[in-house]
């Protein structure tokens with residue numbers, strides 16, 4: 001059962017000015033489809049790639065195989081299609097397709113017979129590659145080049161790669177291959193060496209904000225700059241995610257898009273919490289740190305997500321400390337806080353904290369639900385940082401109890417206050433483990449029927465609606481797909497929505513479902529089947545680890 005909460009049309013018929021994006025794409029198609037760039041100059045944030053490609057096309061020096069690598073939403077598919085367009089358009093100018101001729105229009109409409117897109121996630125075997133090898137010999141039927149785009153190319157099997165390699169070794173002159181991947185390290189070196197490789201960057205914050213602003217303008221809508229800023233921050237350099245989020249916000253915003261609506265839909269920014277953690281660490285105040293974790297646990301928050309945000313915060317502090325100014329993605333308040341905090345923490349200490357946080361994230365992965373690894377990390381970090389003077393601003397903080405108290409060993413300070421609030425670390429940990437065991441014990445056969453869950457979904461959406469219209473809208477679009485023991489597998493159409501619910505909102509979803517279905521329920525959030533672009537691991541975490549693992553690269557991140 002699907003419940004559509006928001007069906008309000010978001011455009012006024014007839015009032016739309018001419019725009020080249022709206023020729024053929026249906027009015028209600030997703031924003032990222034309608035605003036898919038149709039020329040190289042419309043690609044956001046990948047100038048290093050588009051410039052090289054345009055030069056090559058203009059001088060007739062195109063390669064027979066390209067490898068486009070980058071995280072999701074950075075423009076791989078768009079660039080692949082643009083290459084197909086540019087090599088087949090008879091009217092290119094400076095390597096840019098005209099976007100008007102029959103060929104350009106056919107490619108834009110997805111009916112150009114010589115552009116063949118293969119999704120390697122579902123066609124990963126040798127048969128598909130053999131088929132490709134047989135068909136590639138035939139001359140193109142409409143244009144000059146037959147262009148094969150292999151999406152998620154890393155998913156091909158070894159045999160399929162071998163078959164593809166044979167074709168790449170002796171490609172017919174009219175054939176061109178474009179491999180797109182989120183995981184280039186999984187592509188065999190033999191294949192990579194036969195391609196010209198381009199690494200797509202995460203799209204800079206400014207670029208994402210500008211593109212969102214452009215869309216809002218073209219859609220004749222109004223948006224608070226802070227709202228677009230917040231969407232761009234959440235999207236983490238993926239334009240596609242940003243556009244999908246904007247789509248959702250537009251769908252339920254009544255009038256101008258404000259920060260409040262974005263917060264309601266995507267969850268308020270949690271940087272204040274990570275800032276509080278770093279205040280505690282800089283002040284060597286273990287009690288404060290552990291108390292903060294306790295609050296998160298009590299609120300049913302996902303600690304792994306918190307740690308990942310803390311890693312981001314560490315990264316921002318390293319940046320601020322190293323360059324003397326906060327990252328441009330930081331809001332005004334956050335920038336002020338980062339500047340103050342960076343003064344009080346040395347790079348050495350930050351490196352130690354970041355390393356420990358990355359380890360803790362791993363530990364939390366295997367000890368799901370237990371806050372112990374994070375609590376121990378905080379206590380370790382404050383005991384090992386005795387030599388570092390606390391930052392002046394942390395000392396001055398008004399809400400810090402017994403500020404005049406001389407520094408005592410943190411562990412002794414931590415214990416009494418914790419007991420007073422919510423029991424010892426260990427007791428909490430045990431309680432959580434028991435809950436875990438109870439739930440997983442009966443996980444052999446489904447505890448409820450899928451049909452029952454589907455029927456209960458409307459009630460779930462209604463419940464969510466009482467708390468947040470934005471959450472309800474996302475749940476209404478989601479769908480229970482399967483049940484494995486006590487775990488309900490929930491499909492989400494958008495990757496960012498899946499991440500959000502899997503990482504951050506799972507506890508509330510589990511609680512609601514447990515109450516409605518009157519049995520302990522766990523939830524796993526997946527991408528809806530049939531929706532392309534699977535993301536096997538978390539790009540946000542990977543980026544953080546990449547950066548922190550190679551401090552020499554920090555200056556490059558922008």
Ligand SMILES: [Zn+2]
Nearest residue numbers: 089098101104
């Ligand atoms: Zn053209």
